[in-house]
Amino acid sequence: MNKPLADRIRPTTIDDVVGQQHILGKGKILRNIIESGKIPNMIFYGLSGTGKTTVANIAANTSHKALYRLNATNASVADVKAIVKESEGLLGQDGVLLYLDEIQNFNKKQQQSLLEYTENGRITLIASTTENPYFCVYNAILSRSTVFEFKALLPEDIEHALKRALDILQKEDFPKNKLIVEDGVLRHMAEKSGGDLRKALNALELAANYTIPDEKNQICLTMETAQQCTQKKVFQYDKDGDSHYDILSAFQKSIRGSDPDAAVHYLARLIAADDIQSICRRLMVIACEDVGLAYPSAITIVKACVDSALMLGFPEARIPLAQAVILLATAPKSNASYMAINSALYDLEHIDTGTIPRQLQNKHYDGEGNVEKGQNYLYPHDYPNHYVPQQYLPDKIRDKIYYVPGNNKQEQAAKEYWDKIKKK
Template identity: 45%
Template sequence: MQHPLAYRMRPRNLSEVVGQQHLVGPGKIIARMVKAKTLSSMILYGPPGTGKTSIASAIAGSTKYAFRKLNAATDTKKDLQVVIEEAKMSGTVILLLDEIHRLDKAKQDFLLPHLESGRIILIGATTENPYININPAIRSRTQIFPVHPLTIDDMKTAVERALTDKERGLGKLPIQLDADAEQQLVTATNGDLRSALNGLELAAKSTDPADDGMIHLTLPIIEECVQKRALKADKDGDAHYDVISAFQKSIRGSDTDAALHYLARLIAAGDLNSIARRLIVIAYEDVGLANMPAVQRAVTAVQSAQQVGLPEGRIPLADAVIELCLSPKSNSGITAIDDALAQVKAGGYGEVPDHLKDAHYQGAAKLGHGTDYVFPHDFPNDWVPQQYLPDRIKNAEYFHPKKNGRFEAAFSQRYWQLRNTQRQALRGHHHPQSR
């Protein structure tokens, strides 16, 4: 059985690695390790198809060490033991451990002593953030290197290499790849070289030669072969959370086009639940008091989208995103409650004033609970100055209103008017009389 094209085209040494020059380029960290023959265990962290396995394979080829590949989720402790026995007999083995974030404690404990001895050079590969998802015991024994999506030029280099390589690639086939088809191949796969090469191979093998004997790969053929590989924002992994993060930050930054782009990626991934939750958070956290009607309309839009589902739900969602982007922004609400929480958690609270305590039980008056409470609705404008905060923190201020929108500007004016009037009255020990 022949291996897929992406497997066959894996680099045999560092000079064949496409992209990731920040790691394998001349004078860079992995290149220096290989040159000095002082390899250390590492974790390669990045999206699928960007070269993690290729780098591991190239390191092994450049050093002539034995190279073995296991999967932390599916391979057993016994599989690990086979590799370790091989290392004991023949010397150092480079072990690529895919999905290393799923390594359980039993396998980890079995592996660690052999990392310490240097018999095993571990290259862990993961799409998950290693600082969050990988056990500290493994992290402390490895260097963590980020692997980035390949550029368009990197992708074209790899595709053209695969088309011309007669030994491992498609060079023996009479393939003509149109320029617009190549552009689609390297852009629709979004930096995932594995998808691009496997899509290219599928196109080549499923297309009959023309009358001139050429396998003519046109734009429609390539579109058909990579159509399901175009989007990275699936419902799992860091890429998904990065899209959600970018979605919120784009709305916060009032970039309507960027926000719609990230919304589209989440919609294409079919993740209505994440959109709904995040959009409500964004509305209250980043727009908030600056445009409260827009916040409420965002909530309504989310409810409408959940009721009708996708794809129709994209319409109210888009309307809400555009309005939130173009609304004035204020985070005074979240900062106010966070300041209050911080003071409470630091012990900054006191006893509830007696006149505010519950008085709905027999004997409350004898304790002085509620007896001096003044009922605001008995006064003009339904307001009367009296102390509500505990004595210990009676001058605390959490709310610092902004004036970015007419709603919060009005709130700001009212807040400071009430605050200052109350303070003046309490300083003068003024005791209001009901009307």
Template identity: 40%
Template sequence: MMIDKDTPLAYRLRPHTLEKFVGQKHILAPGKLLHRAILADKITSLILFGPPGVGKTALAYLIKNKTKSNFEKLNAVTSGVNDLRRITEEAKKEKQESQRKTILFIDEIHRFNKAQQDALLPAVEEGIIILIGSTTHNPCFYIIPPLLSRSQIFELLPLKHEDIKHIIQNALQDKERGYGDLKVGMSDEALDYLIRYADGDGRRALNALEIGMLTTSPDDQGMLNINLELAKEIIQKKIIGYDREEEHYNTISAFIKSMRGSDPDATLYWLAKMIFAGEDPRFIARRIIICASEDVGNADPRALVIATSTLTAVEFIGLPEGKIPLAQAAVYVATAPKSNASYLGINKALADVEQEELQPVPDYLKEASYKGASKLHRGEGYRYPHNFKDHYVEQEYLLKKKKYYLPTEMGYEKKIKEYLERIKKGF
């Protein structure tokens, strides 16, 4: 097979057999379900889900090379219902005339709206089309349930360091599709730098290597030398896979849970990832405020003050300096004693308000400052706590007693608990 050397390196190096496929052993190791299905040419509808550059499209084309079925491809960005209808009609004809199945590969299937997915459903449901969809987004959020229920979901994971290393070395050694016919020297430092830059994305690693090869001149001995300095020049800034959907929420979830779990180092790491990826610093500050109140609460009331001050600071100074108050507040919340007693208390109270008969406000607690209130007996019998010893007097504030707030022994909340216990005992 002739290889066009002008096509991108990543395209030229797509594997054509399962043995050449790098990574994803959790679904493609010998004996695994998908491995067996491909070898037996018994593919059913499936969704390939994972980040860019991990082999989703390569796997689809590997199936194309292995199957005896008719293989069609659509890109969800540029295709519509008319394309689906055309392929469905052709698939019906193919099945009637030659008993040949049709596999339809839809790249970026998450870009199909509900109407387009609905149009695809009957053909999948009736077995006219075997669907292979690829997506970088969680299919549970983007694919309609009827399609999901008729498809197997296979998650492809970021490639491991050894996988990326294998891909780069294969590109340097492959004489037909890579650079094996050239004299290339790559330092261990440059190789390690490319691997770390790739961040689990094989395509990114190959694109960086290709740029280096295209822009490097051979030395007097005809050797193309790729050293650490050149690798850094090729890769001027690392790009993080951080969309505004699942990865965005996964990262903020890890950030919040690290603060809640009292791990300042993990907190700073996830914060750094969000800042580096360009997350709105005000969004981060709002999450810190919520965590300060929900997870620290009255164990350290200063946490909420610091968190709210951080939002003001970030709005005032912006980035890059805004990272400093964000880090300060996040670390403070992470290292503060924890209590969710207020959070649990308000949830219990809200549940009672929603589900139970509402309690009336006692007359002695009603507003009594307006003219004519005394005629309605508003405020009658109210005892003003500051007129009593220790600024407290026993008085019912709910006609039906309830217990919502259960202070813990953590931080300042321990003092609150002790104070409430003294009240019970009448000081």
């Protein structure tokens, strides 16, 4: 059975690895580590198809250690122990390098089992994960490892690799045919892969294998063929992973920054991922956190758009969602209420705020032992403008200011009104 193209094109030297120049370029730390042959415990973190397995293979070769591979999705502690036992023989005389893929699928106890062997040097661990290791990898392993982030590949990096793959296909799979590729085909595949080289290679292999040769025995890879093999652009999106939170973060920050174009772009990404719940939840938060009192009606309008979207479902839901996004992005901004409640909660956690003033307590009668008689609460509606000066905060924080009006028309108008009433 022929090996997949992605395996056949796998580089054996650092110079052949595409992308990741921030860690593999000349003089960069990971490159220096690999070239030294002295491999420490490492964690490779990044999206699929960005070269983590390839670099681990190269590291193992330069270290001259016996390489073992496990995938945490279906491996167990027993598999790790079996590798340790094998390392006691001739194969492990120079040490063992264990490449553990998808380490996030090992629970805490399973990850802890690795510590004993990494600490005594029986195993050098290179673990990979598509999720943030600071959230999914046990702290003791993190503290004993160096973390390297593998970034999504650029289209030009992927296109370069596709050209090498095309040569391999021509020599190994189609020696009697001539592969002809229309201009733009490889670039199209690269751009549709979402930074995942493996996806692009699979598309190229699919196109080559299932395109019927013409009368000249030529296999012509056209743009139409490329479009059929790639179908929909790949989005690196995992509802429980980093890409999910990165897009949501960019979404909210674009709205907060009053950039409707960027906000609609990130909305489109979320829609492409069919993540309506996250969109709706985040819009409700933004309406209160970032627009807030500068446009108090925003939450009402956004709630109506959200309800409509949930009732309609995709694809029609994109319309009220876009309306809500553009409304929030172009609305005046205030985080005054957000800052006020955060400040109040901070004080509750960190300082003694004292007791509620007597006039605000729910006092209906005074016991015999009470020196102070009467609640002395002043009912504001009995006074002009429904206001009367009165202490509401506890004594210990009586002069504390939590709410600072934002510099917008709505809040400034309210401030002007109350400054006049309170005669400040």
